[in-house]
Amino acid sequence: MRQRFFILLIVMAAYIPFLYKRFAKGRWMSVLLSVFLAVAGVYFGLIVLLYLFQPRMIFCPYRQHDGRSEEVGLSYQSVQLTTSDQLRLDAWYIPAEESHFTVLFCHGNAGNISHRLDTLKIFHDLGLGCLIFDYRGYGRSEGRPSEHGLYRDAYAGWVWLTERQQVPPDRILLFGRSLGGSVAARLAVYLSRRNMPDPAGLVLESSFSSVIDMGKHYYPWLPIGWFARFKFDTVESVQSVHCPVLVIHSPEDEIVPFQLGQKIYESANQPKRFAQIRGSHNDGFMEDFQTYKRVWTHWIQFLKDLTGKSTEMKK
Secondary structure, three states: OHHHHHHHHHHHHHHHHHHHHHHHOOOHHHHHHHHHHHHHHHHHHHHHHHHHOHHHHHOEEOOOOOOOHHHHOOOOEEEEEEOOOOOEEEEEEEOOOOOOOEEEEEOOOEEOHHHOHHHHHHHHHOOOEEEEEOOOOOOOOOOOOOHHHHHHHHHHHHHHHHHHOOOOHHHEEEEEEOHHHHHHHHHHHHHHHOOOOOOOEEEEEOOOOOHHHHHHHHOOOOOHHHHOOOOOOHHHHHOOOOOOEEEEEOOOOOOOOHHHHHHHHHHOOOOEEEEEOOOOOOOHHHHOHHHHHHHHHHHHHHHHHHHHHHHHHHO
C-alpha cells in the first residue's frame, strides 16, 4: 500500500515541470485546472487503492507456527473444528484443573494461535480452561479469511465446547482481543438471536468500535463510510448483548485509540465494567501484568458472585 502511495507522489512530482512551463506562459487557468485534476486524481486513486487492498489491511494471517504451548509449561489437546460451511479449523484446547470457567479465545488480525502463548499461560494460572482457534486462512486452518467467515469460525468453537466437551454455556467466557473483540461480540449476539443460552460473560480487550471508526481515525480526509468493505461493528453488537461485559483498554495503545474502547463500553448494556491498563496494543497485558492479572481476578469473582445470586433466585 505504501509503495503505491509513493508511486502516486512520484507521478505528481514528474508533473511539476509541465505545470511550471504553463505558469511561465501566463496560462493561469490552465495551471489551476491541471492542479485540481492532479489532486483529484491522487485523491480518488487513494480511495481505489484502499478499497482494493482492504482485505490485506484487515487480515494478516501467518501460516507458520512459531511456538507450542509446552514451551510455557502447558499441555494441550490438538483440536479440529468444523464450521457450518464445512471448513476445518486448527485449535488448541488447554484444560485447567477444577476450572470454573472456560475461555473461548478469539485472537487478533495477525499471526496465529502459536503467538498467544503468554496469554494462554495467564489464563491457565488463573484457573481458566481455554479453547483457542485459528480463523480460516490462519495457521493450519483451511479457507480464506472474510468477515462473515470469522463469525462462523467463532461459532464452531462454541459448538465444540458446548456439544463435544459438554461445557455449560454459563461457564464459557467469550474473549476477544483487538479484531477478535468484534468477532466475540458478534457471537454473543448470534447466540441471543437464536434464543440460545448466554455465555457467562464477554471480555473485549484492545478492541475497536468498528472498522469505519478506525478508518476515520487513520484517514480523516477520506469518506471511509462510502467504500468500507468490512463492518466489524463491535458497538452495534454490544448494544444487543445482555451478558456481563468487561472492556479492557490502554490509553497508550498506539494502534486502536483509547476512545474507541471507551465507546464500546458506553454502548454496552449493564452489567458492565471498564478496566484501564498501561502499555502498547500488542503487549499491554504483559507490560502491565500485575494490573492485568488483578482485573481478571476481580472479573472472575464478580461472575462467580453473579452466578451464585442467579442460582439463589431460581431456588
